[in-house]
Amino acid sequence: MGALDIDLGSPDEGHSGSERAPAHGPAAVALLEVLDRDGQVRQSFSVQGWPLRIGRSMDNDVVLSDPHVAPQHLRIAPGEQGLELRVGDSHNGVQVGRRHLRADESAALPGGGEAPEFTAGRTRLRLRLPEQALAPELALAVTAPLARRVVPVVVAAALVLVGLLLRTWLDTDPDTFGPAAGTMVVGAVVAAAVWCGAWALLSKTFAHQARFGWHLRVFLLASIASLVVSVLPGLVAFAMSWPWLSDFAFVGTIGVAATALYFHLLAVEPAHPRVLKWAAATCAAVGVGLTLWFNVQRSDQFGDELYMSHLFPPALRIAKPVATDTFIDGLAPMQATLDKNAKDTRRGDETGDGEE
Numbered sequence: 001m002g003a004l005d006i007d008l009g010s011p012d013e014g015h016s017g018s019e020r021a022p023a024h025g026p027a028a029v030a031l032l033e034v035l036d037r038d039g040q041v042r043q044s045f046s047v048q049g050w051p052l053r054i055g056r057s058m059d060n061d062v063v064l065s066d067p068h069v070a071p072q073h074l075r076i077a078p079g080e081q082g083l084e085l086r087v088g089d090s091h092n093g094v095q096v097g098r099r100h101l102r103a104d105e106s107a108a109l110p111g112g113g114e115a116p117e118f119t120a121g122r123t124r125l126r127l128r129l130p131e132q133a134l135a136p137e138l139a140l141a142v143t144a145p146l147a148r149r150v151v152p153v154v155v156a157a158a159l160v161l162v163g164l165l166l167r168t169w170l171d172t173d174p175d176t177f178g179p180a181a182g183t184m185v186v187g188a189v190v191a192a193a194v195w196c197g198a199w200a201l202l203s204k205t206f207a208h209q210a211r212f213g214w215h216l217r218v219f220l221l222a223s224i225a226s227l228v229v230s231v232l233p234g235l236v237a238f239a240m241s242w243p244w245l246s247d248f249a250f251v252g253t254i255g256v257a258a259t260a261l262y263f264h265l266l267a268v269e270p271a272h273p274r275v276l277k278w279a280a281a282t283c284a285a286v287g288v289g290l291t292l293w294f295n296v297q298r299s300d301q302f303g304d305e306l307y308m309s310h311l312f313p314p315a316l317r318i319a320k321p322v323a324t325d326t327f328i329d330g331l332a333p334m335q336a337t338l339d340k341n342a343k344d345t346r347r348g349d350e351t352g353d354g355e356e
Contacts, residue, residue: 039271051077068121081108156220163227222260241319247303258284
């Protein structure tokens with residue numbers, strides 16, 4: 001095992017992950033990278049041969065200063081199934097994927113296209129091999145043309161503004177549309193600035209990049225999706241005579257909110273997308289469950305509406321009309337339920353219509 005060259009350069013240099021050995025030494029067989037919580041390379045070690053010994057003691061090939069790492073924490077060497085990681089005399093062991101290895105336990109490092117990652121103590125490590133393909137270069141946002149960065153945001157903002165103005169026009173009288181529209185526009189701009197600014201502050205705190213533009217795009221796209229979800233279920237329910245679709249339109253709204261939450265969090269904690277997906281899915285499931293429970297408490301039904309109140313132009317109807325006699329006959333089963341409710345004095349007391 002040869003001596004290791006320790007790269008203590010800038011974060012940009014460490015992230016480039018150059019695998020070339022110094023001109024005077026042999027070619028490196030691997031590169032061991034120390035990652036920060038965001039998955040960025042903080043330090044790299046050029047591995048000149050196997051086995052690779054990692055620990056806190058000075059006689060290791062890679063010396064870590066983590067107090068949660070044992071003096072002889074782990075050893076990596078070729079095995080029958082490729083590179084094998086063996087834990088030394090350690091209380092904390094090593095986390096390899098979802099498996100936690102304890103003292104004297106070993107496991108083959110996963111191969112394939114991705115570099116295997118493992119955690120010793122509180123130090124996150126990644127072992128890169130020469131045969132593993134590099135990820136493509138990421139383009140800097142500032143190098144993209146201005147029109148390419150600004151035009152999509154302007155178009156999305158215009159769509160949101162048109163949708164909000166249309167909703168305001170439908171919900172207000174013609175005489176009050178002007179003041180209501182002005183109030184709506186100011187409120188939307190302030191809400192977007194505060195919302196995106198708060199997320200940008202979180203991104204700056206935890207990921208060291210504000211990424212205000214990312215959060216603004218997420219906010220605008222989520223707003224467009226929310227406007228569509230608020231109209232489309234009622235329109236389809238009216239056209240197809242599917243009242244249940246309008247009844248459970250809140251599921252789509254909650255889904256849009258959970259998706260937006262995921263993409264906001266992705267800019268704050270980019271190194272754990274799988275955890276963020278589970279968090280967003282859990283929030284969506286909890287939101288749907290609570291809404292169903294509140295609906296039952298409010299109206300004794302799971303749906304959001306007591307009746308379908310969305311009226312659109314008759315030309316949009318696709319379902320065949322029901323004859324008047326058939327409609328009246330379909331109301332007959334409701335008579336028994338109405339008679340039962342009329343005789344239920346408890347319902348009258350709860351609504352204030354008790355005995356006279």
